Amino acid sequence: MLIHLKKDILLEEAKKIADELKAVLIEKDEIVLVTPSKLQELPAHLQSKVSLAVAVPNDIQLASRKYKDEVRSIKFSNFEIGGESNSTVMISGPCSVETEEQIEQAAKFCLEQGVKVLRAGCYKPRTSPYSFQGLGLEGLKLLAKMREKYGLHIITEVRDASHIEEVIEYADIIQIGAKAMYDQGILRRCGKARKPILLKRGFGSTLQEFVQAAEFILSGGNDQVILCERGIRTFETNTRFTLDLCGISFLKENTNLPIILDPSHAMGYAYGVADLSRACVAMGVEGLLIESHPRPKEAWSDAAQQLDFKQFAALNASLKAVANAVGRQMT
Ligand code: PEP
Numbered sequence: 001m002l003i004h005l006k007k008d009i010l011l012e013e014a015k016k017i018a019d020e021l022k023a024v025l026i027e028k029d030e031i032v033l034v035t036p037s038k039l040q041e042l043p044a045h046l047q048s049k050v051s052l053a054v055a056v057p058n059d060i061q062l063a064s065r066k067y068k069d070e071v072r073s074i075k076f077s078n079f080e081i082g083g084e085s086n087s088t089v090m091i092s093g094p095c096s097v098e099t100e101e102q103i104e105q106a107a108k109f110c111l112e113q114g115v116k117v118l119r120a121g122c123y124k125p126r127t128s129p130y131s132f133q134g135l136g137l138e139g140l141k142l143l144a145k146m147r148e149k150y151g152l153h154i155i156t157e158v159r160d161a162s163h164i165e166e167v168i169e170y171a172d173i174i175q176i177g178a179k180a181m182y183d184q185g186i187l188r189r190c191g192k193a194r195k196p197i198l199l200k201r202g203f204g205s206t207l208q209e210f211v212q213a214a215e216f217i218l219s220g221g222n223d224q225v226i227l228c229e230r231g232i233r234t235f236e237t238n239t240r241f242t243l244d245l246c247g248i249s250f251l252k253e254n255t256n257l258p259i260i261l262d263p264s265h266a267m268g269y270a271y272g273v274a275d276l277s278r279a280c281v282a283m284g285v286e287g288l289l290i291e292s293h294p295r296p297k298e299a300w301s302d303a304a305q306q307l308d309f310k311q312f313a314a315l316n317a318s319l320k321a322v323a324n325a326v327g328r329q330m331t
């Protein structure tokens, strides 16, 4: 149950009520208690202290449509994802920051294409310890330079707790990757951050587990969470993963969090990314994340799936009509 306490309740008293109800206390402009979802009725003696109580049937609570029947608006700098804008935001850039020349080419290309959010990883969660692991802090500094020079917003991922403070400091949006979705240390620290978090779905996790991971961030007090579907593992091996568009319908119906779709990691091969991207935009989601690279064949990670600039430009030009057909616009 979600309980908004009346504004005149003192923090000490709120803490006592939270203890009694075994609730998580979120202190913002008003105090909100989130109890285990087993509690379905407000105890009578608390009625006078509460301005709003919402019972939800399971532990999708702060993210649920029952609590907030609208898509949350994620605002940073002069930019918005979600809310009532009916916009589908394009996020693009290479898998990894490799060199200054490479990331600068990518940044300039984004600018030319009207893409306002540049993505690239600096701490890469690779499957093998012998693959390129990312440039680390040097990469974050190069991204900051691109933001400064080209006025782009920067999204980059946190791989583990060792560099989380650096990523929070440098990024405009902090990405939690599929492999880190269950990392409680990262989730809890991001709950205390005051920047938007893009949470990717673990490729072996259910929708319920995915949204519950988002609840860790939300219940930490950070209400700026974006969900990202990037493909799940199925029995199929011809594509890298399977993009769960049924899951997107579930998330739209049941959660109030903006949704970004990532067809690049799902497909794993550049040839499928354009068709999938159009399907994603037709789903009426808040954003798309597409990997692009000046020379994909030479990329230091995810070489097979990144679009070259010609492929990206053709795709980008085709998306406006798809977005318009479902009452949205690309930004
Ligand atoms: C990425 O965005 O480059 C990435 C590693 O994604 P995922 O966590 O979805 O594999």
Ligand code: MN
Binding pocket: 095, 096, 265, 291, 301, 302
């Ligand atoms: Mn990648």
